[in-house]
Structure formats: C-alpha cells, structure tokens
Amino acid sequence: MEELLLETISIIDAPAHVNETVKIGVWLTDKRSSGKIAFLQLRDGTAFFQGVVLKNEVSETVFNTAKRLRQETSFWVTGEIHEDSRSKFGYEIQVAEIEIIGESEDYPITPKDHGVDFLMDHRHLWLRSSRPHAVLTIRNEVIRATYEFFNQEGFTKIDAPILTGSAPEGTTDLFHTEYFDHDAYLSQSGQLYEEAGAMAFGKVFSFGPTFRAEKSKTRRHLIEFWMIEPEMAFMYQEESLAVQEKYVAFLIRNVIDHCQSSLETLGRDPKVLEKYTKTPYPRISYDRAIEMLNEGGMNITWGTDFGSPEETYLADQFEQPVFILNYPKAIKAFYMKPHPTRDDVVICADLLAPEGYGEIIGGSERATDYNYLLEQIKKAGLDPAEYSWYLDLRKYGSVPHSGFGLGLERALTWITGEDHVREAIPFPRLLNRIYP
RNA sequence: UGCCCCGUAGUUCAGUGGUAGAAUAGUUGACUGUUAAUCAAAGGGUCGUAGGUUCGAAUCCUACCGGGGCAGCCA
Numbered sequence: 001m002e003e004l005l006l007e008t009i010s011i012i013d014a015p016a017h018v019n020e021t022v023k024i025g026v027w028l029t030d031k032r033s034s035g036k037i038a039f040l041q042l043r044d045g046t047a048f049f050q051g052v053v054l055k056n057e058v059s060e061t062v063f064n065t066a067k068r069l070r071q072e073t074s075f076w077v078t079g080e081i082h083e084d085s086r087s088k089f090g091y092e093i094q095v096a097e098i099e100i101i102g103e104s105e106d107y108p109i110t111p112k113d114h115g116v117d118f119l120m121d122h123r124h125l126w127l128r129s130s131r132p133h134a135v136l137t138i139r140n141e142v143i144r145a146t147y148e149f150f151n152q153e154g155f156t157k158i159d160a161p162i163l164t165g166s167a168p169e170g171t172t173d174l175f176h177t178e179y180f181d182h183d184a185y186l187s188q189s190g191q192l193y194e195e196a197g198a199m200a201f202g203k204v205f206s207f208g209p210t211f212r213a214e215k216s217k218t219r220r221h222l223i224e225f226w227m228i229e230p231e232m233a234f235m236y237q238e239e240s241l242a243v244q245e246k247y248v249a250f251l252i253r254n255v256i257d258h259c260q261s262s263l264e265t266l267g268r269d270p271k272v273l274e275k276y277t278k279t280p281y282p283r284i285s286y287d288r289a290i291e292m293l294n295e296g297g298m299n300i301t302w303g304t305d306f307g308s309p310e311e312t313y314l315a316d317q318f319e320q321p322v323f324i325l326n327y328p329k330a331i332k333a334f335y336m337k338p339h340p341t342r343d344d345v346v347i348c349a350d351l352l353a354p355e356g357y358g359e360i361i362g363g364s365e366r367a368t369d370y371n372y373l374l375e376q377i378k379k380a381g382l383d384p385a386e387y388s389w390y391l392d393l394r395k396y397g398s399v400p401h402s403g404f405g406l407g408l409e410r411a412l413t414w415i416t417g418e419d420h421v422r423e424a425i426p427f428p429r430l431l432n433r434i435y436p
Numbered sequence: 437u438g439c440c441c442c443g444u445a446g447u448u449c450a451g452u453g454g455u456a457g458a459a460u461a462g463u464u465g466a467c468u469g470u471u472a473a474u475c476a477a478a479g480g481g482u483c484g485u486a487g488g489u490u491c492g493a494a495u496c497c498u499a500c501c502g503g504g505g506c507a508g509c510c511a
Contacts, residue, residue, distance in 0.1 A: 030471090037468045054468075070462090086469060106446075110461050111472065113448045117503055173509090189511095214509060215437060227511065307508075350511095362511065407511030421511095432503075 006078065012046035014091045017081045024093065025101070026051075027128070028073050030111050031066075038066045040095065042077065047261070048130060049089035051077055058096060065098050072104035072128070123427055124436045134262035135416050135423055138255055142412060143207075145254040146228055149247055150205050155230060158197035158204040160190025166386040173213035186211035191403060192335070192390050194231035195366060198401050199393055205230040217431045219420040220308070220358055222409055224429035231403035237337075237347045237365045240402035241323060244351060244361055245279045248321060248411070252276045255415055268417040275319055276354070283323040286345065289314055305331045312356040321360070323349045334376040337365040349404075357414035363404025370394040 008023045029048065030041035040051040053066040069075070078097040083090065108122050109129060119126050126132055150157070163177070163184050175186040190206040197204035210227045230247075232240060255263070256270050256277070263270055284292070293300045296313055300306075305327075306314070315322060326345040329338065336346035348364035367373045373394055377387050384391070412424035422428040427436065 032470045032473055034467045034470080034473090037470080039470050039473090041471085050471085052469075056468085084469095086471090088471070106462070108446070110447065112460055115448075115504085118447070210511080212510070216509060217437095217504090218506075218508090221510075225511070305509090308506090359511065405511065410511055 010046040011042065011044045011049050011089075014047075014049065014081050014089075014093070015083075018083050018091070019080060021078065021080050021096070022093075023076055023078045026075060026077050028069050028071060028075070028104075029128075030071065031069060033067050038063070040066060040069065040077075042093075043128070047089065049092055050087055051079065051093045051095045053095040053098075057094070062095070062098055065100070066095065069098075069100075070104055071107040071110070072125075074101040074104070075099055076101065120422070120428070120433060121436075127426060130265050132423070134259075134265040135412070135418060136426060137262045138259050138416055139408070139412055139424060141255055141259050142251050142408065142415070145251050146207065146247075148254075149250045150230065153203070153243070155203040155205050156197070156201040158194060158201065158206060160187060160193040160206045160208060160229070162187045162208065166383070173215075175211045175213045188212050189227070189405065190229050191231065191405065194229050194403060195390070195393055195401065198231040198233040198403070199397070199399070202234070203230070203232045215431060218308075219413075219422075220410060222421050222425065222428055223431065225410075225421070225425065226408040227405050228408060229403065229405045231401065233399050233401045235402045236400055237325075237349065237402055240363060240365070240404060241283065241349060242280070244323075244349075244363060244404055245281045245321075247406075248281075248351070248361070249277045249279050251411070252415065263416075266416055266418070268415075273415065276321060278320065281321045281323060281351070282318050283325055283349075284314075285325045286327045289324050292317060303328050303330065308358060311352050311358045315352045315354050315356065315358075318354065321354060322352050324352060325349045332364070334380040334382070335364075335366055335373065337367045338372065353411070353414040355414065355417075357410065359407075360411045360414060361404050361406045363402065365400065365402040368394060368398045368400060370398070 006021065006023050007017070008025070009017055011024060011026070024042075024044055026042040026044045028040055029043050032039045036055040038053040040053065042049055042051050053063060055063045076099040077093060077095055079093040079095040081091055081093055084092050107125070109119070109125055127136070163179060164187050165179070165182065165184060174188055177184050177186065187208075188210055190208060190210075194204055194206050206229045208226065209224055211224055213223065214221065230243065232243070252273050256273050260270070287302070289306070290300060290302050293310055293313060298310060298313060300310060314324065325348070326339060327348055327350070328344055329336070329346045332346050332348055336348050339345045339347060346364060348362075350359050351361035352358065353360045367376065370391060374384060374391060377384050409421040409424040413419075413421050416424065418424060422430060
C-alpha cells in the first residue's frame, strides 16, 4: 500500500518534499562511514546532496550494503527528506532502503588531485564531477538565453552549411574532406551565408559548430568550437554595436539569475558579473588603442594587429567589456565596409572581454558595393567564381548591413571564470586530442 | 610551427651518480554528524621508448614518442 504512494523525485526538487518519503535514482560520488552511521554523497544529474544511513534505523542488510557501496555505483535510494543546516545543500535524505542498479569498480576519477591530461582522457566520466557539471550547466543557460534573445529581438535562425566548397575567408587553415568527386571543407564561418539570409529575412542568426585547422595551442583556441553569427539588413555599425552589448549583457543577466549554485561551485562571484550587465560598453578607436598601448609602454606601431598581451592591457583599462573600432583595412577581412572618409581603415569592431579573456566578438558593417567587393576578393587572392553567389547579394538590391560573431566557448570561459576554453565544451577537440 | 617546462605506484608528486620513496586512492579492521573525516594494517613499480657515457644511471648525453605553458593565428 505504502509502495504505491512513493514518489520518484530529483534531488533538485528535494526542498519541496521535506518530511516526505521519496525515491531517487542516484550515483555515489563519495562515502564516509563509521560503525553506526554512514554518509553517502549522492548525485542524480540535477544536483548533489548526501544521504544519511543510521544503523539503528535500518536493517542490517541495508547498512552493510551502504558500507559496501563504491564510487559511481548507481542505485535507487528510498528515504525521508530532511532539512538540515549541517548539509551543504541544506537538505539530505535519511536512507531507509537501497536498491543497487549498476555496480562500479575502480572508478578512475577519485576525489583527489588529477592532471589535465588524465582528466581529459576520462572526459566521458569527468562530466559527472561537480566542476564540469557547473560549467556545462552555464553553457546550457547561455544557449537557452541566446535563443530567447534573438527570438524576442525578431531574428530568424538560418542554418549555415557545415560542408562548403570554398574557403569563406581564405586565410586560416581549413579541414579538407571529399564531397563525392569534389573537394570540400568544413565550415570556418557561416557569415557569408547569413548575409544571404539577412537579404531574405531581415534579421537572422546562425548557431553551429565551426572548424579551424590552425596549429594553435593556447588557452583561447579550440579546433572545433561553436559560434553565434547574427546578420542584420538595413543596419549600420552603431546599431549593431547596440545589439551586441544588449545581447552580451542579457547572457550575463540570465546566468546570474538562473545559475547561482553553478557559479558558487565554480567560485565565480556574481557581483563581478553584475558589472557586465550595465550598458553601454565603452568604445575606443583602433587609433586611440594604439596611443593607449604606447602610453602604457608597449611600443606598438599603427597597422599591426593586437596580440594577446595588447588585448589584455587594453581590457584592463576598463571595468566592462570594451569595443575597439575601425581597424586597419590591411589586417581585416575582405568583406568589411571601407570607412567613408579614410582609405586605411574599415568599419568594424572587436569586443574584448575583461579580466584578460580576450576577444569574444568580431563584427563589422559589410561592404555593399559590387565592384569594390570584387576587387577585394581578387586582392585577397580568392577566386571570384567561387564567390559569384556572394557577389549576387550586391547585384540585386544591395543594402547596408552589419553582423558579428560570438565565440561561445570564449564567452563561457570568461563568464565562468575558467582559465581554458577546453573546459567550456563537453568534448573538446584540441591540437592533439580527438578522443574521447 | 618557434621558445620554455614535464614524463617515477591507479592518481598527485619527491628523489639529480651508489639498495625505489611519500601522500592519496583501492583492500581489511576500528569509530554515531562526516564535509579533502580520523586511526591502524598489509599490498601496490619495465622510473615514457631506444641508444650512449660510467665499475654503477630514475639521475648525465643523444634521438624519438607523449603532455603542459607561452607566442603567432584567430572567435
């Protein structure tokens, strides 16, 4: 009779079931026991809390089973939920019954220190640990908030292809593959396709994986990463910057509001993030940035691109993310709109995250003139025939339009306060890692 | 790709020319509120691989393999 009343719940919902007897499917993360009491550290994917087994309250079989449980054994636990300030979660379950589902022997990730390589070799198991779980919970919130934001702003999601026949930007290394009897490449950007989308739907965005075969081995690089690329017709640079800062602030706001426990697990102070919800973000020109760097003793000449030390120095001068506007034409992509009164710069902006996390957004107003664009394509050493469809966008009703790309993992690394982008994706693809 | 650093017990590391070590995990036992629990016991090794120097190499040299950090490139 009582069996029928038993409700199966998730740990996260425990506060709503205080003093009720419930059943939860769990894994054991850790265990401490003495002669007459055992503490079982439990997780079920939604949260972590502990079960208390009192020898006097349960059968000898249950108590012995509890003492015999090993790390990552899965089982059904039945018991009464209690509020208890001695427990970190604030609630715990007083165990009455344990029903083992799957045994676990010699689980490799112990509660002690491990190196990065070892943990990455066991990434498929490491995901169960509290820190990766917290980062990926925030990743999910950022993805959710991204869809909410662009939906409420009137954007249409237009998916860009992953297999392409040519190099969109032509500069960086691409992954080569075969497309029947033709060459094909994995996408390194969906932007050009989004421009076509913007001419059909007005405001569009893509959100998908991106591949760069660069031999980069730094904390800011992944071989495979996810990018959000909005593109907006009838939009000039200033309005695009307003969308960008509104979007980034929206992401931060939602993470603060919906991911408190994950932020706490990571030791990321919400008060620090709170500063990034205030807009507008400061804007400085590339020219001014060069001046600031030289005033700071960095000795950099106009025309060079910023490296990581320069980006960090500039970002450190501000309390919020900062836009760097209008870079030299020579160091930027062919499709950017030339400045109306200066021949040496283009209408673009990079958004630098604070705290040394570097560039998280790159964006620009796009070139609209057919002949200018054709010339730029040739100058970049690209084959105009490959870009014929892209040039068509300037041939049939060209309009001013702007867009940008946000690197999901870079933004997440910053938001979560992690020190490497590999932490911000479930299964990172790195220079020397494609397993697991 | 360049520069720097690291490969020793399941894991994290010490040992820098003379018998292979610690902590922790796992195992066994004790303990009624533990939070990296504590206490006790026994077990656990092709010192990354190959070659060289030496009476003797984990230790010195060379090459290779694997990894980390930084830089370039980029999001």
